[in-house]
Amino acid sequence: MLVWDNHACMPLRPQDVSFMEQLQWHYTHGTDVVMLNVGFGDDSVEAHLRMLATFRAWLTARPGQYRLIRSVADIHAARAAGQLAVGFDIEGANAIGDQLSLIELYRDLGVCWMLLAYNQNNRAGGGCQDDDLGLTAFGRAMLEEMARVGMIGCCSHTGYRTAREAIDASPTPLIFSHSNPRALFEHPRNIPDDLIRACAARGGVIGINGIGLFLGGNDASPANVARHILYVADLVGIDHVGIGLDFIHDRHDIDVFLTANPDKFPPHLGYGAGMSMMSPAELPALAAELQARGMAAAELAAVLGGNWLRVAEQVWRN
Incomplete structure (x- = not known):
């Protein structure tokens, strides 16, 4: 079955590719598709473009191992060729x-x-940690343009009011690429049931992340990730939950960054060094956990990749 991790993080240092070989962890442990982050938050336009250039150059220099994703066809071609399909977010x-x-x-x-x-x-x-005044006119225009060019819109990290208005305003389904249910653990980064229902009603998917802070108890075990997956599946159906582990390959880098930026990552919300996270190497253990809890093979295939593929087929322009 297709395995698709919708969010992974390499160090965002232009021309530094020292961690890129770790992408093979994903493929070695059964992952077919990875979305690799190229920038976040206050990063500038230049910073995003420089990271895209860095990652694209490294990946295209290794055509036997990797295939850049432009369309759904690239995913199928990568699987047939034994390559890891890599897109960006x-x-x-x-x-x-x-x-x-x-x-x-x-x-x-x-x-x-x-x-x-x-x-x-x-x-x-x-944003989810700010005084959210709602989707702006620019945000609405952004959603229209994303739909026109075939880019999926995402509401992870977004404030409640903006996310709710964006789901209603978007011409295409939106996703929560890496967000967990707030009903299981109270945190501003997690999302309440009504947002999960609204996203699913428009055809979207909620990607469960593997960050212990958002799973509860700093417990990033496959069992705890499975608990969040099953909660969403029970709430809105198996067709609306997926995986976006948010695994950060340079653990030292993130510990330093969180400690140095308490204004963006307040310690009172649990941010700081030592956050646990589920590794892509544990995806087989997650699959076994879900099967042990009664998930059928077809349902597992939907969660591990089929649901992301469906949204891509609907939104991307091939």
Whole structure:
């Protein structure tokens, strides 16, 4: 069955590819598709483009192992050739500044989905850790342009009001690429049941992340990830839950960054060094856990990749 991890993080240091060989962890442990983050939050347009250039150059120099994703056909071709299919994602509208035409450029470069906001307010709308005033006119125009060029919109890290308004306003289904249910653990980064229902009602998918802080108890075990997956499946159906582990390959880098930026990652919300996270190497254990809890093979195939593929087939322009 197709296995698709919708969010992974390499160090965002242009021309530093020292961790890139770790992408093979995903493939070695059975993953077929990975979405690799190229920027977040306050990162500039230049920073996003420099990371895209860095990652694309490294990947295209290794055609036997990797295939860049531009369309659904690339995913099928990569599986047939024994390659890991790699696409890109962006966390927040700061990546486009005030220039909507950058969305098509990013899509041409392989960006498959993009957030509206990352924790804090921006030109498009509100962040989940800020005073969310709702989706702006620019945010609505952004959703229209994303739909036009075939890029999936994402509401992870986005504030409640903005996410709710975006789900209603978007011409295409939106996703929560890496967000967990707030009913199981109270945290601003997690999402309440009514947002999960609204996303599913429009055909979207909620990707469960493997970050212990958002799973509860700093427990990133496959069993705890499975608990969140099954909660969403029971709430809105098996067709609306997937995987977006948010695994960070440079653990030292994230520990330093979180400690150095308490304004963006407040310690009182649990941020800090030592956050546990589920590794892509544990995906087989997650699959076994879900099967042990009664998930049938067809349901497992939907969760591990089929649901992301369905949204891609609907939104991407092939």
